[in-house]
Amino acid sequence: MEVPEPAPELVVSEWLNTDDPPTLLRLRGQVVVIEAFQMLCPGCVAHGLPQAQRVQATFGTDLVVLGLHTVFEHHAAMTPVALAAFLHEYRITFPVGVDASQPDDDIPVTMRRYGLRGTPSLLLVDRSGRLRANVFGQIDDLALGASLARLLAEPAGAED
Amino acid sequence: MEVPEPAPELVVSEWLNTDDPPTLLRLRGQVVVIEAFQMLCPGCVAHGLPQAQRVQATFGTDLVVLGLHTVFEHHAAMTPVALAAFLHEYRITFPVGVDASQPDDDIPVTMRRYGLRGTPSLLLVDRSGRLRANVFGQIDDLALGASLARLLAEPAGAED
Amino acid sequence: MEVPEPAPELVVSEWLNTDDPPTLLRLRGQVVVIEAFQMLCPGCVAHGLPQAQRVQATFGTDLVVLGLHTVFEHHAAMTPVALAAFLHEYRITFPVGVDASQPDDDIPVTMRRYGLRGTPSLLLVDRSGRLRANVFGQIDDLALGASLARLLAEPAGAED
Amino acid sequence: MEVPEPAPELVVSEWLNTDDPPTLLRLRGQVVVIEAFQMLCPGCVAHGLPQAQRVQATFGTDLVVLGLHTVFEHHAAMTPVALAAFLHEYRITFPVGVDASQPDDDIPVTMRRYGLRGTPSLLLVDRSGRLRANVFGQIDDLALGASLARLLAEPAGAED
Numbered sequence: 094m095e096v097p098e099p100a101p102e103l104v105v106s107e108w109l110n111t112d113d114p115p116t117l118l119r120l121r122g123q124v125v126v127i128e129a130f131q132m133l134c135p136g137c138v139a140h141g142l143p144q145a146q147r148v149q150a151t152f153g154t155d156l157v158v159l160g161l162h163t164v165f166e167h168h169a170a171m172t173p174v175a176l177a178a179f180l181h182e183y184r185i186t187f188p189v190g191v192d193a194s195q196p197d198d199d200i201p202v203t204m205r206r207y208g209l210r211g212t213p214s215l216l217l218v219d220r221s222g223r224l225r226a227n228v229f230g231q232i233d234d235l236a237l238g239a240s241l242a243r244l245l246a247e248p249a250g251a252e253d
Numbered sequence: 254m255e256v257p258e259p260a261p262e263l264v265v266s267e268w269l270n271t272d273d274p275p276t277l278l279r280l281r282g283q284v285v286v287i288e289a290f291q292m293l294c295p296g297c298v299a300h301g302l303p304q305a306q307r308v309q310a311t312f313g314t315d316l317v318v319l320g321l322h323t324v325f326e327h328h329a330a331m332t333p334v335a336l337a338a339f340l341h342e343y344r345i346t347f348p349v350g351v352d353a354s355q356p357d358d359d360i361p362v363t364m365r366r367y368g369l370r371g372t373p374s375l376l377l378v379d380r381s382g383r384l385r386a387n388v389f390g391q392i393d394d395l396a397l398g399a400s401l402a403r404l405l406a407e408p409a410g411a412e413d
Numbered sequence: 414m415e416v417p418e419p420a421p422e423l424v425v426s427e428w429l430n431t432d433d434p435p436t437l438l439r440l441r442g443q444v445v446v447i448e449a450f451q452m453l454c455p456g457c458v459a460h461g462l463p464q465a466q467r468v469q470a471t472f473g474t475d476l477v478v479l480g481l482h483t484v485f486e487h488h489a490a491m492t493p494v495a496l497a498a499f500l501h502e503y504r505i506t507f508p509v510g511v512d513a514s515q516p517d518d519d520i521p522v523t524m525r526r527y528g529l530r531g532t533p534s535l536l537l538v539d540r541s542g543r544l545r546a547n548v549f550g551q552i553d554d555l556a557l558g559a560s561l562a563r564l565l566a567e568p569a570g571a572e573d
Numbered sequence: 574m575e576v577p578e579p580a581p582e583l584v585v586s587e588w589l590n591t592d593d594p595p596t597l598l599r600l601r602g603q604v605v606v607i608e609a610f611q612m613l614c615p616g617c618v619a620h621g622l623p624q625a626q627r628v629q630a631t632f633g634t635d636l637v638v639l640g641l642h643t644v645f646e647h648h649a650a651m652t653p654v655a656l657a658a659f660l661h662e663y664r665i666t667f668p669v670g671v672d673a674s675q676p677d678d679d680i681p682v683t684m685r686r687y688g689l690r691g692t693p694s695l696l697l698v699d700r701s702g703r704l705r706a707n708v709f710g711q712i713d714d715l716a717l718g719a720s721l722a723r724l725l726a727e728p729a730g731a732e733d
Contacts, residue, residue, distance in 0.1 A: 133335075133338050133339055133342045134342065135342055135343055138298060147713070147715055148715065151713065151715045151716050151719075152715075152719075166338075167335075167338035167341075167342075169334045169335075169338075170332075170334055170335035170337070170338035170339070171335075171338070172330075174329045174330055175293075175327075175329075175330035175331075175335055177330070178293050178326075178327035178329075178330035178331070179293055179330070181327075182293045182294065182295055182327075183295055233627070233631065233714070234713070234714035234715045234718060235627055235628065235631045235632075235714045235715075235717065235718040235721075236631050236718060237715060237718065238714060238715040238716060238717065238718025238719040238720075238721075238722070239631075239632075239718040239719065239721060239722035239725075240718075240722075241715075241718075241719060242718070242719035242720075242722035242723050242726075243722050243726065245719075246722075246723065246726055307553070307555055308555065311553065311555045311556050311559075312555075312559075393467070393471065393554070394553070394554035394555045394558060395467055395468065395471045395472075395554045395555075395557060395558040395561075396471050396558060397555060397558065398554060398555040398556060398557065398558025398559040398560075398561075398562070399471075399472075399558040399559065399561060399562035399565075400558075400562075401555075401558075401559060402558070402559035402560075402562035402563050402566075403562050403566065405559075406562075406563065406566055453655075453658050453659055453662045454662065455662055455663055458618060486658075487655075487658035487661075487662075489654045489655075489658075490652075490654055490655035490657070490658035490659070491655075491658070492650075494649045494650055495613075495647075495649075495650035495651075495655055497650070498613050498646075498647035498649075498650035498651070499613055499650070501647075502613045502614065502615055502647075503615055
């Protein structure tokens, strides 16, 4: 098994659903679940985001659920204003960051850093800030629940 | 049973998915199914639009399926540019008209004319151009299939 | 289009859910929907029987829904006693006939007569007693609703 | 939190899907998931048993999945012969025990011992043979996956 890498910091131009913009550095010590999505991606709407909401409902304050809006197509459609309306209509209440764009690149910064293959992608960060999973597409709830319980059981910094 | 009213003409500022903008007047003689929706309405995405796609797939050229984007909230989010991206991602291929906005009114023109209560709403227009159903919310496929078969069986202009 | 055949009479050894055993002859003048199933057939439990229940709920007394228990495997398991418990647990309230068995044949009599390929199979009989559809497997609700509306619109004996 | 009780031994009159009848005593050291069901219980067929199959598929040989046929109604319908046909048709491959009946009691022996409220019920037994969960009805996959991972992480006999 490969040694887990430190999870790259999120580079976000704007946060919604929070007045206190999170960073992975400040969340050190907690398990962080990041749902990378696009608001007009059917698989995100049908599977990825509802699963992130179920994680939030099931695990409550034991872990942190974040959304990351990694727009890599239809940029003119998926603006922060549109995203805010989307989050309202779909009752998404966890903090969602807009992945920062960069000149001459359709792929936003954090998406590049993590090497995401598309949306939805699920990222799991352990209490020590290391990236433990980076899964493109659907993942079933039984396996995800087990992974989260295992991460929650690890002491912070234990394997540093 | 009440006498059916003529279906008000659609007032559309822009059509997508067609080079030949339809009007109810020109479609006289055909059964027309109109799915009134908003791209950020969860019930439209989960139920209304997939049902309209199933109608298109099941009845083919026997009838005409149209979408009507009746934006009455989040206007800055649900622009024509965003709608075009949405239709592309959700593989919606039937013509979709953008219901015309008017000054000082959140409700667009056609939505007012039909007295729609919200989205999704399904409108059925018979071969004589009369409004035969105006249903807000979900309608089940068995009942809809039966309604469509009955409308298709009517001769054009028969009850005029 | 081929000329429809008269629907063979049902050969039933026992009826459940009714004190007045139906025959196709006596139902002449009505549209009859027959769901041929086995109680231990997963596709029947998941799709066929719920659809027959939806037809009953949607069309009410406009047509007649019947079940036909065409046991062609696991005969010792799917006895009339077991069937009665099954109908109770699954809240199936339309009349269900036990397709008659015959010596030295795993396939029951009515199933043979109709040449059914397996279960579930849906049979549609028109007001004149003719077999208008014999579909093995899943059929979608929109198409079925349309077929039923067309049969209901036909006058009894019109095409005799 | 209450101290977990030893899980009562299963009292089974007949095992299907195995030539080597399991006992909880012999499974000591392993996490055991027991799905208590009745073959004619709609909630078992729609939810409980498919979940047990998903547990088997997801966790493989890390734990042991068992079925327990706890017939407390329709005894004449849910015989071992009928159960064998049911398991075949629904592709259930884990061992299933027939909960032993006793004279003058509709409730079978193991069901009484565990105080089950009905079917489906999910029982979780830890590596030390203690009953850690006894849940009637539906339990969601995320929570179950987490519970199983926690039980799997416990050393055998650790809390004895």
